[in-house]
Amino acid sequence: xxxxxxxxxxxxxxxxxxxxxxxxxxxxxxxxxxxxxxxxxxxxxxxxxxxxxxxxxxxxxxxxxxxxxxxxxxxxxxxxxxxxxxxxxxxxxxxxxxxxxxxxxxxxxxxxxxxxxxxxxxxxxxxxxxxxxxxxxxxxxxxxxx
Amino acid sequence: xxxxxxxxxxxxxxxxxxxxxxxxxxxxxxxxxxxxxxxxxxxxxxxxxxxxxxxxxxxxxxxxxxxxxxxxxxxxxxxxxxxxxxxxxxxxxxxxxxxxxxxxxxxxxxxxxxxxxxxxxxxxxxxxxxxxxxxxxxxxxxxxxxxxxxxxxxxxxxxxxxxxxxxxxxxxxxxxxxxxxxxxxxxxxxxxxxxxxxxxxxxxxxxxxxxxxxxxxxxxxxxxxxxxxxxxxxxxxxxxxxxxxxxxxxxxxxxxxxxxxxxxxxxxxxxxxxxxxxxxxxxxxxxxxxxxxxxxxxxxxxxxxxxxxxxxxxxxxxxxxxxxxx
Numbered sequence: 001x002x003x004x005x006x007x008x009x010x011x012x013x014x015x016x017x018x019x020x021x022x023x024x025x026x027x028x029x030x031x032x033x034x035x036x037x038x039x040x041x042x043x044x045x046x047x048x049x050x051x052x053x054x055x056x057x058x059x060x061x062x063x064x065x066x067x068x069x070x071x072x073x074x075x076x077x078x079x080x081x082x083x084x085x086x087x088x089x090x091x092x093x094x095x096x097x098x099x100x101x102x103x104x105x106x107x108x109x110x111x112x113x114x115x116x117x118x119x120x121x122x123x124x125x126x127x128x129x130x131x132x133x134x135x136x137x138x139x140x141x142x143x144x145x146x
Numbered sequence: 147x148x149x150x151x152x153x154x155x156x157x158x159x160x161x162x163x164x165x166x167x168x169x170x171x172x173x174x175x176x177x178x179x180x181x182x183x184x185x186x187x188x189x190x191x192x193x194x195x196x197x198x199x200x201x202x203x204x205x206x207x208x209x210x211x212x213x214x215x216x217x218x219x220x221x222x223x224x225x226x227x228x229x230x231x232x233x234x235x236x237x238x239x240x241x242x243x244x245x246x247x248x249x250x251x252x253x254x255x256x257x258x259x260x261x262x263x264x265x266x267x268x269x270x271x272x273x274x275x276x277x278x279x280x281x282x283x284x285x286x287x288x289x290x291x292x293x294x295x296x297x298x299x300x301x302x303x304x305x306x307x308x309x310x311x312x313x314x315x316x317x318x319x320x321x322x323x324x325x326x327x328x329x330x331x332x333x334x335x336x337x338x339x340x341x342x343x344x345x346x347x348x349x350x351x352x353x354x355x356x357x358x359x360x361x362x363x364x365x366x367x368x369x370x371x372x373x374x375x376x377x378x379x380x381x382x383x384x385x386x387x388x389x390x391x392x393x394x395x396x397x398x399x400x401x402x403x404x405x406x407x408x409x410x411x412x413x414x415x416x417x418x419x420x421x422x423x424x425x426x427x428x429x430x431x432x433x434x435x436x437x438x439x440x441x442x443x444x445x446x447x448x449x450x451x452x453x454x455x456x457x458x459x460x461x462x463x464x465x466x467x468x469x470x471x472x
Contacts, residue, residue, distance in 0.1 A: 008454065015439070022189050022438040032192040 042122040047105045049098060051121040052142040061142045062117040065091040069109035069118065077102040078109060093139060100126070100134040163255035167244040174391045175384040179206045181426075182433050189437040216376030221284060224373065228282035233374065233381035236275030240388040242268045247395045248323045250405050250417030261322040262310060265396065266303075269351070272389060273299040276353075276360065276370050279382070283373040291369025294444065295360035298350055301451045306347035308459035309340040312466040313400050326404030334401040339462045341401045343455050345431075348393040350447070352386060354432060356439035357447060364441075394428040395421075402428075 033040055052061040065082030077099040082091035110118045128134060180195070180203065187194025195202025220226055243265040245255040258264050273296055280292020314320060316336070317328040334341045350357040361369035371382060398404060402424045405417030442450070 004453075018438045019434065022434065025191055026185070026188050026434075028191055030188070030191055030193050034193070034196055 042124060046120065046122050046124070047107065048121040048123045049100045049103060049105075049126075049136065050109055050118045050138070052096065052117055052138050053119050054142055054145055061093065061139070062115040063093045063096065064115055064117075065093050066114060068112045068114065072108045072112045074106060074108065075102040075104055096138040098136045098138055100136055101131055159255070163245055164241070166255075167241045170244055170391075171241060171384065171388050175387045176206045176210075177426075178387045178390065178429060179209070179383075181429070182436075185430070185433045186437055189434070210380070213376050213380040218376050218378060219373075221373050223284045225282040225284065228278050229373075230378075232275050232279035232282055233378045233385075235278060236272055236385040237381040239268045239271045240385050240392070243392045243395075244388075246322060247392070248326055248399065248404060249421050250413075250415055252414040253418055254323065257321055257323045260320045262314065262320045262325075262396075265322075265392065266307065269389065269392065270299075270303070272385060275385075279374070280370040283370070285373050287366045287368070287372045288370045291360040291362075291366050291372070295353060295370065297444075298353070298357065298359060298447060301448060302347045302350040302455075305343050305451065305455035305459040306351060308456075308463050309337075309343040309347070310396070310400060312337055312340045312459075312463050315463070315466050315470050322399050322404075326399055326406075329403045329406065332401065332403040332406070337401065337462070337466070339458060340466075341397075343459050343462070344397060344401070346450070346455060348397060349432065349435065350451070352390050352393055352432070354386075354390070355436040356442050358436075358441060359444055359447060362441055390429060390432060391425065394425045394432070397428055398424040 052063060054060065055062050063080075065080065067080060070078045070080055079095070079097045079099075080093065081095040082093050085092050105120075107120070110120065126134070183205070184194040184202070193201075195205040198204040198208050220229055246258050246261040246264055248254040248257070276295040277292045280288040280290075280295070283289075313325060313333055316333070317325050319325060319328070353360050359369075360366075361371055366372070371379060374382060398421060405413075405421045407417070407420030407423075410416040410419065
């Protein structure tokens, strides 16, 4: 009999506490945003597809065309080419393509790069109608960036 | 409507009452549909409908058009006549209780001597509709939902009646007008236990969370609603919202003094403002608990009814009877 009433009162009390929690939530400010009209900053930890970093000192990328990223990529989504030029030390990057349809964001390319030439970009609106929309030319992207 | 009674012929009175009830049913479904979704959003700290109209105010109109334009799909092995009949049986009777509810001193279609019995009798038809819907859908989820609805509604009808009966003992009348007029002090003060019991039963009777076992999504997809789409579904939903309105109106009439409030000019008519305010506060409470409590298990639901509500309502009734007799 005692258990019956104590159960009743603890139960009722916990119900009241529950109501208090949701009432507090009702009068708290909304935490979501109306997405296509409002956007929030992307967290720096976000992993988009990879991008070549634009070095502020030289005004261009830091890739030395060693091909480590191409070899290290488990999904074979990176392809790059370079050529030897007169008067320039080392090879010059002529093509850097990323097949984003295969990329799994493992980050092996970013880690293996000897010159830290790669980063994750923060593009998150990357819908497309064709597979080819996701074949990125990273060299062109780094040149086009301001 | 008493004034109309003396001037206008009966037929006009009936037409006005029926039109009023229809407007109330559809208007209430619109308001509640919007309020429920908006509140659901804010209880979870999001915004709810925002796109259609200012702050999504036209969302329900769009939803209505969508539901009306949808094809009525009847499952291949369903019992076709019953399947079509169930939403109508659910939605048809919800107009009738509105006719005896005293919205204000003069806005009431008929003041039946047995108003309470009338409302409870009509409200019980909804259980039949759910059973028919579950049976006719020829679907195991629908069937289970219907089983649960019947067991739950039959169980909770008893403490609900007993708690209301305590009020009837005090007022000596079944007429809703009579009960409103008998309240010098709101009966929530004199009968707090009956009010609490009624409040719990009210949630269970309308099959709403945390007692929404007949349509528990996570276990029964949507219970008896599983096979219904388009207008069949929306008729059930409108019936549910109207039933919410009716049970909240009974609570207002029995425990919250009906129309009583700060006097306004032309109070015989403007009393409806206080009445609707109280009803919608109770509706807000229903939405509030829906978004607070998790769904009960079926044995817990039955335990609550038979082990707590029923003994308490019986004791309450007994005490009331003794006090009234003294």
